[in-house]
Amino acid sequence: MTPAPTPDRRLAVLGAGSWGTTFARVLADGGAEVALWARREEIAREIREQHRNSAYLPDHRLPETVHATSDLEEALDGADGVVIAIPAQSLRGTLETWPALPAVPVLSLTKGIERGTDARISEVIAAAGGAAPQRIGVLSGPNLSAEIAERRPCASVVAAPSQELAEIFAAWCTAPYLRAYTSTDVIGVEIAGAVKNVIAIAVGAAVGLGHGHNTTASLITRGLAEITRLGVALGGRPETFSGLAGLGDLVATCASPLSRNHRLGLALGQGLDVEAAAAAVGQTAEGVATARAVADLAARIGVDMPITRAVVAVVDHGESIDEVTTALLSRSVRPE
Known part of the structure; x- marks a missing residue:
């Protein structure tokens, strides 16, 4: 049997809901080792022990290269990049309870505008998470997580302040069934x-x-x-x-x-x-x-x-x- 290729990057996905869990699988299918942070330890334990998230993605087994933890420090340790998959209206409150995000590229999967501030999600990540705006990108497109979980072909857009950063994010999303296009139009x-x-x-x-x-x-x-x-x-x-x-x-x-x-x-x-x-x-x-x-x-x-x-x-x-x-x-x- 041919051994599995060694992962070429380590990425932390923060948020183990349906979209965060699905995208962790996408990143793993693209060759990354993924640390998936779950707020609840029982979810993290199930993923570690059974490679499933029955609460949010019950019908799909996660790759061996997806590891889960409820310890934020453990999830971020050694990460080459961070992916945010936390609901828009709870994002600021969550980030403000954490230390500043590490100085690595940060990709947001969250879609929304923050109530009370009218801030875009990348602005919330910069203000509450301590991430430099020039290293924050966003992913959007037809992203119905149930279809992506079934590995059905689709395309998305990753936008970042620079073309170079957008291409880094696109390289993370190299799963055989997902094509990432790049943009510099974050807004x-x-x-x-x-x-x-x-x-x-x-x-x-x-x-x-x-x-x-x-x-x-x-x-x-x-x-x-x-x-x-x-x-x-x-x-x-x-x-x-x-x-x-x-x-x-x-x-x-x-x-x-x-x-x-x-x-x-x-x-x-x-x-x-x-x-x-x-x-x-x-x-x-x-x-x-x-x-x-x-x-x-x-x-x-x-x-x-x-x-x-x-x-x-x-x-x-x-x-x-x-x-x-x-x-x-x-x-x-x-x-x-």
Whole structure:
């Protein structure tokens, strides 16, 4: 039997939810030794002893080169790079309880805008994690973790402040089933990844209300326009929003029943309130918390985002999803 190749890098993945665990497997399939940090010791122990994470990825065995620990210092020891997979709204609080991140490249898998500060995730990592902005990158694209866990072919975008750093991150993601494209538009990729979750809630709600493909196509298309307006106003590049991080991720998240945000919107459209809908989904749907942050950010810089405002009206203010959707699609005539 041919011996397994020796891992050529050691990477720490912080966060052992479904996406963090799946991406740890991607990195291992790409040739890395991976230290996966789990908040709960029982999850870390199961991964160490059984090579499974039954709480978040029950049907898949993890490679031998994925090691798990609930000890942050152990996870970071000797790491050539760090991957962040912690939910957006708990990220700052988590990072502030830790020592500063090591001076290595840091890749964020987290999608969202922080409530209260309107900060992008890379800004939170820099401020609360002590990482230099010039070594922080972000990954986005059509990233439905259930499909990636099945090793189905897909592509993603890794964006970093420099092309050299983006290529380092892309080299981490060299699994046979995942193609990583590079970008230096960190702002555009982050905004696209955050706001698509909000639009997916609106699209899921429309499906839950019984509307058809014309309605969902209209919401996706106008949602892309909203994302692009905000991203460009913040300094993102227009072409980013027609690529994998923009249109690609938006279509996957809005159309797939694997998307948590789509499923949450679907439950809202079927008559559940926000708490019951979130319970039905069972895992964090970032679009709920992100919606208000996006709406606040857009209002502060004067960008019109009617779909986002409609989602906020439902998830934060308890308005009827049926009434909001009807009002949204009956706006006054205006040029597209």
